Amino acid sequence: MERLHKRALLVLALVLLGVIVNYLSIPLLIKSDYVFDKALILTIIYIAGILCGAIAIKIINNYISDEDTKESIVCNHYMEQFSLQNMLTNLPNRIALEKRFELILEQTCDKNFKILFIDVDGFKIVNDTLGHAVGDEVLKKIANRLREIIDGQGELFHIRGDEFVLLLSKNESIEDICHMAKRIIKSMAIPFVFKERELHLTVSIGIATYPWDGYNVNLLLQSAHLAVQRAKESGKNNFKVYDHSMNLKMNKKLDLINNLHRAVEKEEFVLYYQPQVNSLTGEVVGLEALIRWESPEMGIISPAEFIPLAEETGLIIAIGDWVLKAACTQNKAWQNLGYASLPVSVNISALQFQESSFVDKVVKVLKDTELDPRWLHLEITESIAIKDTELTIDILNRLKDIGLKIALDDFGTGFSSLGYLKKFKINVLKIDSSFIRDIGEEDATITKTIIVLGKSLNMEVIAEGVETKEQFNYLKEVGCDKVQGYLFSRPVPPAEIEKMLYIA
CATH class of the missing domain: 1.20.58 (Methane Monooxygenase Hydroxylase; Chain G, domain 1)
Structure with a gap:
């Protein structure tokens, strides 16, 4: 112009x-x-x-x-x-890191340096709950704090989102690097104050070294990122130094994820059932449906191995839908064969529960299988229940209107609260197996307290993981309604369950 x-x-x-x-x-x-x-x-x-x-x-x-x-x-x-600059934090960006990397290599071929890949744990929650404008301000505060911690001892880069990289090129020892990582983790654990609100954030750090962990910047970042993932899998708020076994684990994980996608398409899953026994009569009065993956190449795979991957990839929704329908279909088939009607419990994942169409899906399955809602129990964990209390109350009320019963699984391992139990109006309380496994004086007191609490709220109480007669006798003595565990039966295929059931 x-x-x-x-x-x-x-x-x-x-x-x-x-x-x-x-x-x-x-x-x-x-x-x-x-x-x-x-x-x-x-x-x-x-x-x-x-x-x-x-x-x-x-x-x-x-x-x-x-x-x-x-x-x-x-x-x-x-x-x-x-x-070359991240416009939000005014730190050098990914392009600047690549140029700096090239410059260092031009200056000397014998240079060995290290990078710390710093990832803010759970930052997505900040954006989702407080908004991206607040998230941007928090990122600025994080960048400023990292500058203060580093204090010129390295070069800090903001490569994207909530990911930062610290480049150390002065031949520091691995001990010095680990000490720096610990300092960063300790400092970042101090709450951030934003508009009179405290935000508690942590970081996970991955450490990689040139040239052993990558001969170019992309490979080096990839190695450091793998180390970050291991740090997160180990509970977050810590650091890991990259080693080549991480690549092997990641390749195995990728293969498992690919096979899991195929398993969902081809329905390579089966349901096993574990009986729930009346403490006083010893009769089978309920069943819990437990999924197994029967892979043609890898054999039977434990849910402990593939369920976390299913949750990570979002496949858990499709798998959960399949379990719900398969369990209801099987239960109705048993009733049609003349066996006594028993409730079957199905575990619900967090992603399933939070789906807007979840209740409608349950209604459709019950209608398609012609199963009376009385014979379906849905199990949710404490962590699911308290994530969004208003949403939880709304969903639970709608499910109860249908005629379903709700069980709170793994009770005692999360943020157990009498207030939550009153709000949610849970029907069944399941005591986590960790309180049963080593019943000593302290665990016995906790277990008894949970049973008394459940009874006072008119809940049915089930103890999981019962493996010895001593455990069973104690639970029966303190008034636990039902027990479930290897003492009575492992999870078994439907044909084995039929041997335990009786004709109505």
Whole structure:
């Protein structure tokens, strides 16, 4: 726009120049003693105007060209700066890290340096609950705190989102690097204050070394990121140093995920059932459906191995839907064969429970299988229940309106609260096996307290993981309604369950 403005002024100046020359020249020529042809005079005037205009154009074009060159240089400089900088935190970005990496290698081939890949744990929750504007402000505070911790001992980069990289190129020992990682973790554990609200954040750190863990920046970052993942799998808020076995584990994990996708498509799953026994009569009064994966290549795979991957990849929703339908279908089939009607418990994952269509799915399965809702129990964990209490209460009320019973699984391992139990109006309380496994004086007291609590709220109480007669006798003595565990039966296929059931 500015350049167009200058061009317009140039044309205007040219026109004015022609007018002025014409105005001044004609009277002078008329007063002179020489006689000129009028056409010749006008031709000379216009040629002179054109020459003057051409000279003016040349001068102004040179001026504009010089200005454009200066503007271009300044613009290119700023564009280069912007391309190397994270605009939110003003830290060098991923491109700057790559350039720095190349520069270090140009200076010396024998250089060995280390990077710390710093990942903020659970930062997505901040964005989801407080909004991205608040999240951006928090990232600025994180960047400032990292600057203070590092204090010039390395080069800090903000490569994307909640991921930062610290480059250390002074041949520090691995002990020094680990000490730096510990300092960062300790400092980041101090709550961030934002608008009079405390935010508790932690970081997981992966450490990788050039050239052993990667001969270029991409491979080095990949190795450090694998170490971060191991740190997160180990409970987060810690650090791991990369080793090559991590690649083997990651390859195995990727193979398992690929096979799991195929397993969902081909329904390579089966349900086993574990009996729940009445403590007083010893009769089977309920069953818990437990999934197994029968892979053609790998054999039977434990849910402890594939369920976490299913949750991580989102496949747990499809798997959970299959379990729900398969359990209801099997239960109805037993009833059609004349066996006594028993409730079958199905475990519900967090992703399933939070689906907007979850209740509708349950209703559809019950309708399709023609199973009475009384014979389906849904199990949720404490962590699911308290994640969004309003949502939980709404879903539970809708499920109860259908006629379902709800069990709270693994009670005692999370944020157990009498207030939550009253709000949720749970039907069944399941005591986690960790309280049963080593019943000593302290565990016995906790177990008894949970049973008394459940009874006071008119809940049925089930103890999981009962393996010895001593455990069973104690639970029966303190009034536990039902027990479940290897003492009575492992999870077994439907055919084995039928041997335990009785004809109605």
